[in-house]
Amino acid sequence: MYQELLTGLLNGDIRSLARCISLVENEAAGYESILEQLPGNNHTKVVGVTGPPGAGKSTLVNALITSLLEADKSVAIIAVDPSSPFNFGALLGDRIRMGQHFNHPKVFIRSMASRGALGGLSPKIIEVSDLVKAAGFDYLFIETVGVGQSEVEVAGVADTTVVVVVPEAGDEIQTMKAGLMEIADIFVVNKADREQADIFAKNLRLLAHTKHQPGGWEIPVIKSVAIQNTGITDIIHAVDAHHKAVTGQHQRQLILLADRAYQLIQHKRMKDINKQLLMSEIQQLLEQNSFNLYRYINESSCFTQRGKEGKEA
Amino acid sequence: MYQELLTGLLNGDIRSLARCISLVENEAAGYESILEQLPGNNHTKVVGVTGPPGAGKSTLVNALITSLLEADKSVAIIAVDPSSPFNFGALLGDRIRMGQHFNHPKVFIRSMASRGALGGLSPKIIEVSDLVKAAGFDYLFIETVGVGQSEVEVAGVADTTVVVVVPEAGDEIQTMKAGLMEIADIFVVNKADREQADIFAKNLRLLAHTKHQPGGWEIPVIKSVAIQNTGITDIIHAVDAHHKAVTGQHQRQLILLADRAYQLIQHKRMKDINKQLLMSEIQQLLEQNSFNLYRYINESSCFTQRGKEGKEA
Known part of the structure; x- marks a missing residue:
């Protein structure tokens, strides 16, 4: 993926560089492969x-x-x-x-x-x-x-x-x-x-x-x-x-x-956090009269598998 | 755990507060339970x-x-x-x-x-x-x-x-x-x-x-x-x-x-990273003539299960 672009980049082609930067900035699919192939x-x-x-x-x-x-x-x-x-x-x-x-x-x-x-x-x-x-x-x-x-x-x-x-x-x-x-x-x-x-x-x-x-x-x-x-x-x-x-x-x-x-x-580890969902969950918490942020973080459904596993036993 | 301390804290006892802070700062075993019980x-x-x-x-x-x-x-x-x-x-x-x-x-x-x-x-x-x-x-x-x-x-x-x-x-x-x-x-x-x-x-x-x-x-x-x-x-x-x-x-x-x-x-998500190990692995990388930081991050053994799973397919 992106082999042509990468070749252009390594040859110092400015247009290829600009495109690579855009892919990386936007985290377009497969952008990591570009980074992993850099010398x-x-x-x-x-x-x-x-x-x-x-x-x-x-x-x-x-x-x-x-x-x-x-x-x-x-x-x-x-x-x-x-x-x-x-x-x-x-x-x-x-x-x-x-x-x-x-x-x-x-x-x-x-x-x-x-x-x-x-x-x-x-x-x-x-x-x-x-x-x-x-x-x-x-x-x-x-x-x-x-x-x-x-x-x-x-x-x-x-x-x-x-x-x-x-x-x-x-x-x-x-x-x-x-x-x-x-x-x-x-x-x-x-x-x-x-x-x-x-x-x-x-x-x-x-x-x-x-x-x-x-x-x-x-x-x-x-x-x-x-x-x-x-x-x-x-x-x-x-x-x-x-x-x-x-x-x-x-x-x-x-x-x-x-x-x-x-x-x-x-x-990398924070990428899977859905910030929209985080916001909307916090919004719901705020509507309750009393809540605890630390309990929320441990129990939230907003985080994927990975976040859950990070939970202390 | 720490029930007595927590009661003291909630009653405004300064010594209990100071101890709770030390437990939290040092991440002593069970410190999270204190935070999770705060009103x-x-x-x-x-x-x-x-x-x-x-x-x-x-x-x-x-x-x-x-x-x-x-x-x-x-x-x-x-x-x-x-x-x-x-x-x-x-x-x-x-x-x-x-x-x-x-x-x-x-x-x-x-x-x-x-x-x-x-x-x-x-x-x-x-x-x-x-x-x-x-x-x-x-x-x-x-x-x-x-x-x-x-x-x-x-x-x-x-x-x-x-x-x-x-x-x-x-x-x-x-x-x-x-x-x-x-x-x-x-x-x-x-x-x-x-x-x-x-x-x-x-x-x-x-x-x-x-x-x-x-x-x-x-x-x-x-x-x-x-x-x-x-x-x-x-x-x-x-x-x-x-x-x-x-x-x-x-x-x-x-x-x-x-x-x-x-x-x-x-x-929470970065807690499991062994910084000593990270340093020593980077040290090894440096001794090679050429290396790629992005590949290292994907392949390193320095990170626990959780880090590994974060890897892109």
């Missing part, structure tokens, strides 16, 4: 680009694409949209800006929703990344927009995580950065033509220095003005250097893979 | 308190406790710690500050870790909340520290979510607030003795006004200086008003409950 090895550098809204991530990614295309590299971008309707405006602007590369034969751009209606983050990002990798792109950028969990979770999919920040003042910065510090392999201080940029970058460097990374990687802090194409080459060099540094870091790869496997298993 | 109804107002680090959440919760105790209310606090080692310093300070209430007979304070080592957020927070509610507290505050997903997920457990922010300047505020806007039922602008506080609160009010809440609830923006006990009564009034407004909002309750049920089911 395990490839050279794609998977780069997560994250940071607070307004840091200029899309402009930066855009500048990175331009620079990489000049070096004759192929680039794929997965833009992870927050599910919040509040960010549509900002998003639209981003996509439009990135539009200049939409028709380039060596560029592939795809948007994905960060989460489903009910339940956790879509493991589809892992699956789609693997499809892109199989298509043989040199770089895959996964850009997450927004506040929330997406930036943390993208760190589990990417080989290298770039955290984009802008120069700020204020006493909550230090603590705020601690959350991003955990996931950053590279810091980019964008909009570095702002006044406080030097002090900010210096402080960030001091903070970054306190974090000991496995394999002795020192988190670089790179200043950029994405809109003027400043600092872009430095970022690409840092990405390449990091990729080289972590390749063969067994422990890191192990944790990343185990985490991916866990997420995929979780998705 | 479905109770009057506890569950209030999530969240916001960026440095906003003064703990000081605020502390002031709220003092005020509620004066009104002869009983209060429980669950402090959700981020798993990041980076925040230990800040946390320690918080706990010490809240310590003044530690020995009060009408106060119950408990810390919980936000996530496990491998895999998603602990659904233990749902279970522990239900235990606290069964013990009959008037208020339960769930305080999340840190950047990341915890603030979003606490919104699924709490009846009312209070988002604490501090006056700031800068162009990324608007977008930043959008993420918090989604979950806020009440905004508190803490440290409101700062210069820009009035303009900030005004802008936030304009932003809050654009969000249509079900049932016509208008998100209030309340100024406070927690350290001076200013604005505390207003916050309590807003919490009470919100609780009254959403009680009986069928649709909201339905979504909250369905989400809780889904999380509990997910946890």
Whole structure:
């Protein structure tokens, strides 16, 4: 099934890739066979680009694409949209800006929703990344927009995580950065033509220095003005250097893979839950004056065989 | 099993509550029977308190406790710690500050870790909340520290979510607030003795006004200086008003409950996964030159019967 499509994908055909992604996103019949036939090895550098809204991530990614295309590299971008309707405006602007590369034969751009209606983050990002990798792109950028969990979770999919920040003042910065510090392999201080940029970058460097990374990687802090194409080459060099540094870091790869496997298993095990039925059963419960959620979960008819067997004896 | 303990819990005995929580956290044999015997109804107002680090959440919760105790209310606090080692310093300070209430007979304070080592957020927070509610507290505050997903997920457990922010300047505020806007039922602008506080609160009010809440609830923006006990009564009034407004909002309750049920089911279904074994199998895979994660997941011996049956035909 899908043999022709798979052959196209492995030859780097963009239309085949797009179709494979759609099949996987929609969980079309037999989509798993595509994933199970993907080769395990490839050279794609998977780069997560994250940071607070307004840091200029899309402009930066855009500048990175331009620079990489000049070096004759192929680039794929997965833009992870927050599910919040509040960010549509900002998003639209981003996509439009990135539009200049939409028709380039060596560029592939795809948007994905960060989460489903009910339940956790879509493991589809892992699956789609693997499809892109199989298509043989040199770089895959996964850009997450927004506040929330997406930036943390993208760190589990990417080989290298770039955290984009802008120069700020204020006493909550230090603590705020601690959350991003955990996931950053590279810091980019964008909009570095702002006044406080030097002090900010210096402080960030001091903070970054306190974090000991496995394999002795020192988190670089790179200043950029994405809109003027400043600092872009430095970022690409840092990405390449990091990729080289972590390749063969067994422990890191192990944790990343185990985490991916866990997420995929979780998705698989929850697939048979009929969410509509769950909702309607909860609705019935609500109409009773008193009920117990834990008893419901053990007794519900909404779950298949598999769920039932999970019941404690 | 545990009948005596359960009776103690339902009578509001704090030692019984603490023991029940430990049993549930450690998944001691038979812990599920405790949860399955909890009554479905109770009057506890569950209030999530969240916001960026440095906003003064703990000081605020502390002031709220003092005020509620004066009104002869009983209060429980669950402090959700981020798993990041980076925040230990800040946390320690918080706990010490809240310590003044530690020995009060009408106060119950408990810390919980936000996530496990491998895999998603602990659904233990749902279970522990239900235990606290069964013990009959008037208020339960769930305080999340840190950047990341915890603030979003606490919104699924709490009846009312209070988002604490501090006056700031800068162009990324608007977008930043959008993420918090989604979950806020009440905004508190803490440290409101700062210069820009009035303009900030005004802008936030304009932003809050654009969000249509079900049932016509208008998100209030309340100024406070927690350290001076200013604005505390207003916050309590807003919490009470919100609780009254959403009680009986069928649709909201339905979504909250369905989400809780889904999380509990997910946890149940993933319990049998031996994470050690998963890690060691992935380790073996890594030693091969090429492998496919999707095939591994279908074929692994690491999962029990239940996992196997989940396999697609």
